Amino acid sequence: MDIQRAIHILIIVLSLSPCLGSAGDIVHRDDNTPKRPGCENNFVLVKVPTWVDRVPDIEYVGVGARFGTTLESKEKHANETRLVLADPPDCCSKPKNKLNHEVLLVHRGGCSFTTKANFAEEVNAxxxxxxxxxxxxxxxxxxxxxxxxxxQIPAVMLPQDAGASLENHIKNNSLVFVQLYSPKRPLVDVAEVFLWLMAVGTILCSSYWSAWTARETAIEQDKLLKDASEELLNSENVSSSGFLDINTTSAVLFVVVASCFLVMLYKLMSLWFLEVLVVLFCIGGVEGLQTCLVALLSCFRWFQHAGESFVKVPLFGAVSYLTLAVCPFCIAFSVIWAVFRRISFAWIGQDILGIALMITVLQIVRVPNLKVGTVLLSCAFLYDIFWVFVSKWVFHESVMIVVARGDRSGEDSIPMLLKIPRMFDPWGGYSVIGFGDIILPGLLVAFSLRYDWLSKKNLRTGYFVWAMTAYGLGLLITYVALNLMDGHGQPALLYIVPFTLGTFLTLGKRRGELKTLWTRGEPEKPCPHIQFQPS
Incomplete structure (x- = not known):
């Protein structure tokens, strides 16, 4: 169990690194150059499919300029036009090219962007x-x-590698044709709907599992308390030893350690380091998947005997035969995902492992009262804001977004997040949400259902429905902000924490139960050895 706890603590720390977002960030923020007449275009991504000697070649992605005419949004309306290399290449003086509505390829530098565009327009590009x-x-x-x-002509920037490839083709006397168009992103993609359902469903399942376990533990303790034997009173710790309660100190330390780990990820992020993260994720995924499968299969009477029969295993202690039977499948599943994680549908395996891991963590790791939950979520709230927004002033880029996307590793992202491909987005990419955006608020939501069940509250008078609704609304507002920010990564806890924590605190205050929620975290129980005499 100590190994399991270490894995869960490590996963919580790792889970704090990603934020919610989607593909498509552009580097320069343009904060100091406001719009003005003739220079007021919105920045848009531009698709640049190419043909070399009439044979379809690579499709590149560029970004449109603040100035110039806007591009077509549909591919069928965009013309295939020949590409010509400017002479001089920087186009800081009038080109010697004689053009007939060709597209001019020029190098950045030497003069302003508008100067290059004016010269290109002057020679009929x-x-x-x-x-x-x-x-x-x-x-x-x-x-x-x-x-x-x-x-009056469109201007588009290409990255260095794309431009170099096109320039080499032209210098080799190949005929290069390009098409320029900028398809519009849908306001809402189906991927975001499914990601929302996955996040809410994960917290819903783990909350009920956690509450059911807490109720069973409470029933067992009640049976022990009815027996006045001191030995039985001491044995109540056995049933709860499988759970890890967070205190206020560890809540603060989680965020401090996560910040240090995030900086380490940022500084050391490379392909080899990402491989280490993949191994850690697979270890946690195996443990989470086998725990969920064992709990699920134990519900069927065919597997109950195997689930209740144990064998002693070195380092792990008593392990059920059902666990031993399920474990090879879980290991094989994780290894297959790790080997083939770069293929197009590998996100399915990553999400299965991630959801199983988060459900297991939320069932084992607990906040004992509202005070600890408030400290944990408040620290995570500040952590999210700092590493997404404030870190730009120190590191000149958003540390959390760089780490979540895996910009320096050669891969799409780190594995500690749920991801779904954007199905109806012409730009493709993935919608993602970090484990921390599910686990941390999920700890508070799971606490609310445990309290409701131990207090024998129904859904109407309890806290769970309100907490679950607040989380769903907070995550929904996050997606709205994400779309308003043109797909740039957003700190989900910035929106989720005020909704969930604010709802819980307000409701507890209005019902007069805030003190009990804040300190005890469970309803008071009368001592069984005290007899009340009728008056």
Whole structure:
């Protein structure tokens, strides 16, 4: 059990690193260059499919400029146009090219973006593609002293590797044609709906499992308390030894350790380091999956005997035969996912392992009262805001978003998150939510149902329905903010914590039960040895 607890604590710390978001961030934020006439376009991603000697080639992604005309949103309306390399390449003077509505390919640097676009328009180019000197996208804006900007051709920036490839084809005397269009993202993608259902369903299942276990433990303790034997009173610790109660100190330490670990991920993030995270995730996934499967199969009478028969295993102690039978399947499942995690549908295996792991953690790790829950969620609230927004001032980029996306590892993201491909988004990518956005509020929601069951409250008079609804609404507001922010990663706890914690505190205050919730975390029980005499 000590090994299991270590795994669960490690997973909670790891789970605090990702945030909720989706693919598609552009590097430069353009905070100091406001919109003005002639330079007021919204920044949009641009698809650039290419043909080399009339043979379809790679499709690149660029970003449209603040200036120039807007692009078509549908592929069928975009023309295939020949691409020509500018002479001089930087296009800081009038090109020597004689163009007939071709697209001009130029290098960044030497002069302003608008100067390049004006020269390209002057020689009758239909559009201008500017190659960045970095392998990233950059928002092209007007200079602060430029006024009356009037550019009538679209301007698009390409990353360095894409531009270099196109330039090599042209220099090898190949005919290169491009198409420029910017399809619009749907306001809501089905992936976000399924991700919401997965998050809510995970907390719902784990809350009922946790409450059922707590009720069974309470019934067992009541039986022991009815016997006045001191030995039986001491034995009540055996039934609860499988659970890990968080206190206020450990709640603060979780966030402090998670912050240190996040910085370590940020500094050391590489392919080899990501492999270490994958191994840790697989270990936790095996433990979570086998725990969930054993609990599920034990509900059937065919497996009850195997679940109640134990054998002693070194390091793990007494292990049921059912666990031994299920464990090889769980190990094989995790290994297969780890080996094939880069294929298109590997997200299914990752989500199964992740959900099983989170349900297990939420069933074993508990907050004993509302005080600990408030400290934990408040610290996580500040943690999320700092590492998503404030860290940009220190590290010049959002540390949490960089880590969650795995920008420096060569992969899409770290494994400690749920992900679903965006099904109707022309830009593809994934919608993701970090484990921490489910586990941390889930601890409070699970506490609410345990309290309701131990207090014998129904759904109407209890706290669980309100807490569950508050979490669902908080997560829904997060997705609204995500779409309003054009897909840029958002700290989900910024919206979820005020909803869940605020609802719980307000409801407890109005019902006059806040003191009990805050300190005891469970209803008071009369001592069985005290006899009340009727008056």
């Amino acid at each position: 239909s559009a201008i593609l500017i190659i960045n000197y970095k392998t990233e996208l950059f928002k092209m804006v007007c200079e602060a002293n430029e006024t009356d900007v009037d550019i």
